[in-house]
Amino acid sequence: MGTHLIDSVRVERSGFTRRRALQAVSGSALAAGTLGFRDLMAEQAAALRRQGRAMILLWMQGGPSQFETLDPKPGTDSGGPTEAIRTAVPGIHIADNLPRLAEVMKDVAIIRSMTSREGSHPRASYQMHTGYIPAGSVKHPSLGSTITQQLGDPDSELPSFVSIGSTQGAGFLGTEYDPFSVANPGQLPSNVALTTSRERFGRRRRLLDRLETRFAETGAKPLVESHQAIYGKSTRLVLSPEVRAFDISDEKPSLRSRYGDSRFGRGCLLARRLVEHGVTFVEVRSGNWDTHQDNFERTAEQAAEVDPATATLIADLKDRGLLERTLVVWMGEFGRTPKINPRNGRDHHPRVFSLAMAGGGIRGGQVFGASTATGSNVEHSPVTVQDLFRTICTALHVDPDHENISPLGRPLKVVDGGTVLSDLLS
């Protein structure tokens, strides 16, 4: 269920293509040849349960230093000059760069034992977005795409998957599950504002429809129908009062300043508005965490923008009763080395790193796993990318074992392997 960027009308004369038909139902049910009434009922029940669930991914591009954010090691060689501060939860300390996040710690769960093998930005970003490592034979869909495939509201006038900044796309799931991108949060996205009056736009659309009917009669009917369906959706989008969700100017100045007058702050505020308007998945990106040089100053600068925005987002969602159904995940592609290099920086370190989660199905106020005293390895409870993705899906009531069929007919699960970290779930 759930389409957004395009309608599901296929262009082919023979109707459904093999690939699409297989995508419509889970591969395993097909293989067993049993998709009966009971399954359909179960599907519906699941749909009710999932209703309104959403996820906001706060993506820290470059790989934030866990020592300066969620896993400080004050007083050790690895820890550097960064101090730890108390949080709202006794016993949990985080770096002094995140004072506002500390205040909402009751809603936040930290994982300090993430581990992966991917130490290059593009590969690690790919894995942390798709759950798979890159392979030439198949472009894996990002989590945003697979989640909206299962949770997206097909009747929504807004796109179900919005990305503020660039991100991984839908891969083999096709353009219909690609993210709708917003380059400048706070303003309408590119090409959404009408270039003429609504009246004249309406006249143009009616003229187009009349001319299209003529072309359809010459034998291009399926193509025209699919084109018209997309134009129908696009028109609904640009004329919808819902597009106001993209414009944050009607938010109270006090709230806006709590989020912070920064690109990331506006992005977080926009994310909340979009979720409020029924968008299923929003990614907000913060760049510049790749601190090979001057790690301490630069991480502090980044955090000064990200900390208030993140904490305000969690609090704001909670105030509006949205946090229960909205999962917020704060992460980057890997962590950084315990070793401080001669340029006062830290290099890539996928072996152990941290991330934070809040809301939707997650029990806050806890730390899961730990790194060793020097911060070079996992001390206990290692969490793989698959474990993380499986846990995210479970929290959102998304089926991690749902199989999509790759273009070559190979079934690929949303998450391949991994174990649910049930301690994290509420």
Next chain:
Amino acid sequence: MNVSVRTVLLIFACAAALASAAAAASPKVSATADRLDELILGRAAADSLPIVDDAIWLRRVCLDLIGRPATPAEITRFGLDPSPDKRRTAVQRLLASDEYGQNWSRYWADTILLRATNMRAGIVRPTFEEWMADSLNRNRSWDEIVTDILTATGSVLEEGATVLFFAHEGKPEEVAAEASRLFTGIQIQCANCHDHPWDRWKREEFHELAAFFPRVSVRQNRESDRRFDYVVSSMNIDRRRRRGISEFLLTRLDRDQDRIISQQEAQRSPLRFLFAREEIRERVDSDGDGRLSFKEIMEARPRDNNRPGRGSTEHYMPDLNNPSSEGTRVDPVFFLSDQSIPPGSDDQTRRQAAARFITDPGNIWFARAIVNRMWAELTGTAFYTPVDDIGPDRPAEHEQALQFLADAFVQSGYDLKWLLEVIASTRIYQRDLQPDAEGFAAMQPTRMRADQLYAVLCQSLGVDGLAMRSLGARRRNGIRDPGRGAVAEAFGFDPSVPRSEVSGSIPQALLMMNSPIIEELIDGRDRTSPLGRIQAAVRTDDDAIAELYLLVLGREPTRQERQICRSYLQESPDRIEGMEDIFWALLNSTEFLVKR
């Protein structure tokens, strides 16, 4: 006008003479095309196939061969040309133009790069397009081009042929899979992990293909003054981490028995290299405690921990039950012919051999793959669909015709211009829209590639390029013209995917409906805009409507369309606004997006 027509014809005639002289050894184009029609449709059906009119044909063939639509002037001139041979001469003229190479270089850039596993692959696009366009315009044979791609070395900013190795960071499995898919049409990579479920290929055979490529190195050139410069080179020396650092040796050196090797203990031993450079010591000291333990030394990995085994000069097939073990060494054998080379051969020997085996006339799949691909791209039908999943276990449509065309292509010396000329000369290529016909006689409009669409858009709007900004959706695709980049971002797709499976999207519709840049260019009050010029040149509404149709869709409006537009103008509050709206509607029509 007569003079200019005659001059044009003269030029055509010269071009035709030159082309036929060059292709003396090739099978005759017209005979080959006729025979193809006959093999596919039967003589009678082929002869009675309705042929499309000149205007639509010229638009179609221009889009196919040079990637842009014919201009209204070209359409008019072509329509007035009385020569019975004019389609043939036009095809030859198009193939002789430099736009031919540019168009197809972009096709191949999309085909190779949209499947790249290297996220930075876009860096090589401009270099590749330039090299490929030049190769195609000089009509280098297909086997020569493929050989260059498979044996390329050098900087990705200078050598466009490095495209495939750069696109996959030189990883043997990915390169093998793509080389097979692109050049033989066979998808063998499923055999990477298991024997192919419905094909004959065995896991060993896939890894034997990968074994042609383990000695290719793709490294960042740190001496370059460009930020992202990568070099593809041969690496014939084993650069894996030193093996043989046994616990036995470590125990011998560890005089104080603390299971730590100090600099002093390592002195005068083979392990002194660990302390020779700060960088090495840091890498081995994985817990960062400043000391090198037995465990750290034995487990030290190469710098790039993404690719265990990188730096080996041989290819190893992983042991699936024990993925961290070395696996089984595999030597190069080409799966389609069982040809092999001596174990331990150097990089260039391996890659030259791979190129030789793949392009060997005895390998029928090399010719079949390209012939099928070009046929599909031009005619919208295919012997095999999708074009990159063919092989002995797939049934072909019109097997006899395919074999005939493939054989003739081999005979031509893998001549790509000859191949395109043959396909464009068939009656099937020239058929009219026939949505209800069956098989290869059916003709449906097909979606244009992003670059073709961009060319149509620019031409319709009377500009060379559009100053559009990236929609911010995807990573840099390496396209320098920002408008071309933005259109590719919204409309781009992998050309190997059957067109029927490519779908439209909301960002595409928004770009066409609501782009302020397009809106500005359809302004009818600006005398220099296309609409402004039309208004100045013609008197009646009917003529203005006809000119707009010719400009945007490359044809005259039908009577019914003229009627719709005319009544729209009457209802419009303002005539120029009305014309702008018609312009807008044509740009947003389904027909605008397709080749027909």
